[in-house]
Amino acid sequence: MPEVDELVERLLAGNRRALSRILTLIENDTPAGRRALSLLYSRSGKAQTVGITGSAGSGKSTLVGALTRELRRRGKTLGIVAIDPTSPFSQGALLGDRIRMQDLTSDPEVFLRSMATRGNLGGLAPATAGVVTALDAFGKDVVVVETVGAGQDEVEVAAMADTTVVVLTPGAGDDVQAMKAGIMEIADVLVVNKSDLPNADLLVRQLTSMVEASRSGRTTPIVRTSSAREEGIADLADGLEEHHAYITQPSVRDEQRRTQARHQLLALARQRLIDRVVAAHSDDGRLEALVAKVARREVDPHTAADILIGE
Numbered sequence: 281m282p283e284v285d286e287l288v289e290r291l292l293a294g295n296r297r298a299l300s301r302i303l304t305l306i307e308n309d310t311p312a313g314r315r316a317l318s319l320l321y322s323r324s325g326k327a328q329t330v331g332i333t334g335s336a337g338s339g340k341s342t343l344v345g346a347l348t349r350e351l352r353r354r355g356k357t358l359g360i361v362a363i364d365p366t367s368p369f370s371q372g373a374l375l376g377d378r379i380r381m382q383d384l385t386s387d388p389e390v391f392l393r394s395m396a397t398r399g400n401l402g403g404l405a406p407a408t409a410g411v412v413t414a415l416d417a418f419g420k421d422v423v424v425v426e427t428v429g430a431g432q433d434e435v436e437v438a439a440m441a442d443t444t445v446v447v448l449t450p451g452a453g454d455d456v457q458a459m460k461a462g463i464m465e466i467a468d469v470l471v472v473n474k475s476d477l478p479n480a481d482l483l484v485r486q487l488t489s490m491v492e493a494s495r496s497g498r499t500t501p502i503v504r505t506s507s508a509r510e511e512g513i514a515d516l517a518d519g520l521e522e523h524h525a526y527i528t529q530p531s532v533r534d535e536q537r538r539t540q541a542r543h544q545l546l547a548l549a550r551q552r553l554i555d556r557v558v559a560a561h562s563d564d565g566r567l568e569a570l571v572a573k574v575a576r577r578e579v580d581p582h583t584a585a586d587i588l589i590g591e
């Protein structure tokens with residue numbers, strides 16, 4: 281595919297339009313997109329990837345804006361992937377994000393990319409991973425992925441990054457919810473944002489005891505921020521740098537890279553197998569026939585699955 285190959289060359293030479301076009305190809309999971317990824321993959325792996333998750337409205341976008349300005353002051357270049365809600369009901373939030381992040385896009389060292397939650401044919405996680413790979417190969421020092429909320433898929437996307445930041449806010453009932461959902465386990469840095477609001481101390485205390493109880497080895501730092509007032513942002517940047525230093529120790533690095541590779545490889549293989557099985561059985565109606573049999577209790581689901589993959 282000579283056209284894509286040329287596009288990749290332009291991306292690697294620092295052309296932002298080529299990057300933009302390749303990101304679209306990757307997002308749509310086109311053959312050209314896969315070709316681009318196969319060329320870019322070996323050129324990636326230098327950036328620190330940062331996943332930021334937390335409930336909608338916890339201030340992630342505002343935080344990413346403030347953090348970007350801080351990292352720029354520290355001389356870092358950035359790629360930002362903002363995963364947008366696709367629902368028409370969230371247009372307001374989307375518009376808000378655009379306004380909050382607008383001033384960032386005039387900086388040529390910052391590349392902001394919005395991605396839809398739905399419509400990625402290959403799935404959100406692989407599409408995001410591909411987009412991050414391209415921004416990494418483009419040469420950005422830090423690639424930040426901001427998820428919309430803290431649902432299962434979104435947490436998974438954030439957890440793929442080298443460094444995962446979980447944003448919580450004081451007084452929100454869903455914090456306890458988030459902790460229950462095991463979100464604590466994936467946090468490399470915990471942020472108590474909106475610490476200008478009451479009860480921030482209480483949340484910090486609760487988190488401190490949870491962190492002490494759950495972690496061995498490196499202790500997850502808890503950073504208080506007010507992204508609205510741009511307070512604590514340097515502490516967050518410090519937290520990211522500390523975690524980066526921690527994971528770039530050779531032994532830790534190898535282990536993390538392997539975990540990431542295994543996860544990505546198996547997820548893609550799983551998806552391809554499913555697609556293949558479904559495609560093979562849909563055309564002639566065998567899949568629906570089997571579904572009907574299971575529904576009528578004529579075949580149990582295990583046996584049906586064996587039939588499905590065994591043929």
Ligand SMILES: Nc1nc2c(ncn2[C@@H]2O[C@H](COP(=O)(O)OP(=O)(O)O)[C@@H](O)[C@H]2O)c(=O)[nH]1
Pocket residue numbers: 334335336337338339340341342343376377380428473474475476477505506507508509
């Ligand atoms: N009081 C307070 N409000 C904040 C803070 N950070 C963000 N907000 C507000 O919280 C709302 C949601 O922010 P946004 O960044 O869009 O959250 P996201 O949905 O997590 O990306 C907006 O109205 C922000 O102005 C903060 O530190 N303190």
Ligand SMILES: [Mg+2]
Pocket residue numbers: 340341342377426427428
């Ligand atoms: Mg947001």
